[in-house]
Amino acid sequence: MLKINALFISVLFSFGVCAQADIKMEDDLRPVWEVGAFAAVFNTPEYPGSNQNKNNFIASPYVVYRGKVVRVGDGSIVRAVAVDKSWYELDISMAASFGANSDDNTLRAGMPDLDFIFEVGPQLKMRIADFKFAQHGRSELFLNLQARAAFSTDFSGIDHRGYVFQPQLAYVQRGWLSEKTALSINLSPSWATEDLHDYFYQVDSNDVTTERQAFDAKGGYMGTNLGVSISFNATDDVRVFVGAGMSLLSGSANSESPLFAETSTYSIGVGMVWRFIQSDELISGR
Numbered sequence: 241m242l243k244i245n246a247l248f249i250s251v252l253f254s255f256g257v258c259a260q261a262d263i264k265m266e267d268d269l270r271p272v273w274e275v276g277a278f279a280a281v282f283n284t285p286e287y288p289g290s291n292q293n294k295n296n297f298i299a300s301p302y303v304v305y306r307g308k309v310v311r312v313g314d315g316s317i318v319r320a321v322a323v324d325k326s327w328y329e330l331d332i333s334m335a336a337s338f339g340a341n342s343d344d345n346t347l348r349a350g351m352p353d354l355d356f357i358f359e360v361g362p363q364l365k366m367r368i369a370d371f372k373f374a375q376h377g378r379s380e381l382f383l384n385l386q387a388r389a390a391f392s393t394d395f396s397g398i399d400h401r402g403y404v405f406q407p408q409l410a411y412v413q414r415g416w417l418s419e420k421t422a423l424s425i426n427l428s429p430s431w432a433t434e435d436l437h438d439y440f441y442q443v444d445s446n447d448v449t450t451e452r453q454a455f456d457a458k459g460g461y462m463g464t465n466l467g468v469s470i471s472f473n474a475t476d477d478v479r480v481f482v483g484a485g486m487s488l489l490s491g492s493a494n495s496e497s498p499l500f501a502e503t504s505t506y507s508i509g510v511g512m513v514w515r516f517i518q519s520d521e522l523i524s525g526r
Contacts, residue, residue, distance in 0.1 A: 269522040269523065269524060270306060270522060270523060270524075271304075271306070271518035271519045271520075271521070271522060271523075272305070272306050272307070272519045272521045272522070272523050273303070273304060273305045273306070273518065273519045274303075274304045274515050274517065274518035274519070275301070275302070275303050275304075275515075275516050275517050275518075276301070276302055276477075276513060276514050276515040276516050277299070277300070277301050277302065277513075277514050277516070278298075278299065278300050278301075278302050278511065278512075278513050278514075279297075279298070279299040279300075279511055279512060280297070280298055280299075280481075280509055280510065280511025280512070281295065281296070281297045281509065281510060281511065282295070282296050282297075282298075282338075282507065282508070282509040283295050283296075283507060283508050283509070284296065284337070284338065284507040284509075285487070285502075285505040285506075285507065286340035286345055286354070287337075287340060287354055287440050287499075288440060288462060288463055288487060288489060288492070288505070289440070289441075289463075289489050289492065289495070289497075289499070289500040289501055289502055289503075289505070290340075290345065290347070290499075290501060290502065290505065291346075291347070291501035291502050292344075292345055292346070293505075293506075293507070294338070294340065294344075296338045302513070306523050308523070327366060327367050328364065328365060328366045328367070329364075329365040330362065330363070330364055330365070331362075331363055331365065332360065332361070332362065332363060333359075333360070333361055333362065333363035333384070333386040333387075333388055334358070334359065334360050334388075335358070335359040335388060335404075335406075336356070336357065336358045336359070337356070337357045338356060339353060339354050339355045339356045339357075339394075340353065340354040341353050342354065347452070347498065347499050347501060348499060350447065350449070351443075351447050353394075354392075354439070354440075355392040355393055355394045355399075356392065356393055356394070356395070357390060357391070357392050357401065357439075358390075358391055358393070359388035359389065359390045359391070359404055360388055360389060360391075361386065361387045361388030361389055361403075361404075362386075362387060363384055363385065363386045363387075364384070364385040365382055365383075365384045365385075366382060366383045366384070366385075367380055367381070367382055368381050368382065368383050369381040373413075373415070376413065376415055376416055376417075377413060377414045377415015377416060377419070378413070378414055378415060379411065379412060379413035379414070380411075380412055381409070381410070381411050382408075382409070382410045382411075382412070383407065383408070383409055383410075384407065384408040384409075384410060385407050386404075386405070386406045386407070386408060387403065387404070387405050387406075388403065388404045388406070389402075389403055389404075390402055390403065390404055390432070390435075390436050392439065400435070401435050401436045401439050402432060402433035402434065402435030402436040402437075402459070403432065403433045403435075403436075404430055404431070404432045404433075404436065404462075405430070405431045405432075406428050406429070406430040406431075407428065407429065408426055408427070408428035409426065409427045409428070410424065410425070410426040410427075411423075411424070411425045411426070412424045412425075416470075418472070420472055420473040421470065421471070421472045422470070422471045422472070423468075423469075423470055424467075424468070424469045424470075424471075425466075425467070425468050426465075426466070426467045427464065427465070427466050428464065428465050428467075429461070429463070429464040429465075430461075430462045430463060430464070430465070431459075431460060431461050431462060432459060432460075432462050433459045434457065434458055434459035435459075436459075436462075437457040437458060437459055437460070437462070437493060437494050438457045440457070440494075440499065441455065441457040441494040441497035441499050441500060442455060442456065442457040442497075443455040443497065443498060443499065451498075452498045452499075453498055455494075455496070455497045455498060455499070457493075457494045457497060458493055458494065459493065460492075460493030460494075461491060461492060461493050462489075462492055462493070463487050463488060463489040463492050464487070464488045464489075465485055465486070465487050465488075466485065466486045466487075466488065467483060467484070467485040467486075468483065468484055468485075469481055469482065469483035469484075470482050470483075474512070477514060477515045477516075478512055478513070478514050478515075479512065479513045479515075480510075480511070480512050481509075481510070481511055481512070481513075482508075482509070482510050483508065483509045483510075484506070484507070484508045484509075485506070485507045485508075486504060486505070486506050486507075487504065487505045487506075487507075488503070488504055489502065489503045489504065489505070490503045490504075
């Protein structure tokens with residue numbers, strides 16, 4: 241159980257990492273280490289293609305260490321500076337989604353609950369363009385190639401749920417509207433193996449009802465996500481972010497499943513990162 245809890249904390253930490261990380265440019269100087277807390281509330285679909293959303297709240301401490309060789313929490317979980325080049329970075333990609341109570345979902349009533357899902361795997365991040373603006377700061381365009389293993393957990397055990405491949409085109413701009421305001425836009429199609437599609441869309445014979453026929457899910461295209469987020473400094477030590485996302489699911493491999501209800505879904509989130517302490521020593525942001 242201790243390992244499960246530690247894993248859960250690391251997933252929450254990854255959310256804090258993403259929110260804490262401002263857009264880094266080559267000439268930035270940042271503290272070698274910093275410690276703070278992260279909190280956010282999200283409204284998201286219960287699963288891809290669901291016709292019901294739910295609210296979730298998360299809170300977590302975060303720690304950032306920017307060493308000369310290894311960096312932890314500096315825009316990713318962990319990465320080696322040795323493979324951090326001017327045009328590419330190799331690090332770890334992480335994603336997570338909240339669980340859902342099937343009894344609260346009209347399409348899944350009577351079926352097993354959906355557990356908390358987390359994904360982890362390597363990411364190749366390639367900078368393909370950068371821009372400078374006279375009045376709106378600087379920006380960069382990235383192509384991120386992400387491959388992750390997916391797992392579900394009810395915090396008493398872990399089950400492997402297949403693999404996800406998710407290329408992502410990401411645009412980030414610092415100085416949008418004001419010096420400390422950052423804008424991020426990303427577009428990411430995703431494909432998954434059959435195990436993960438089974439978890440969301442499979443209907444076995446014992447789950448069949450008069451309104452829910454049997455369905456054998458298959459692997460393949462899952463959908464494309466479009467996300468936009470804005471972050472800004474409320475104070476020198478508190479940074480606020482607001483984000484919204486849309487999932488475009490037309491053409492999904494299992495759109496014929498009786499559990500698949502919507503070809504487009506929406507999510508929103510708002511949160512804050514509060515830095516408690518930081519080192520006096522500074523280091524390059526890259």
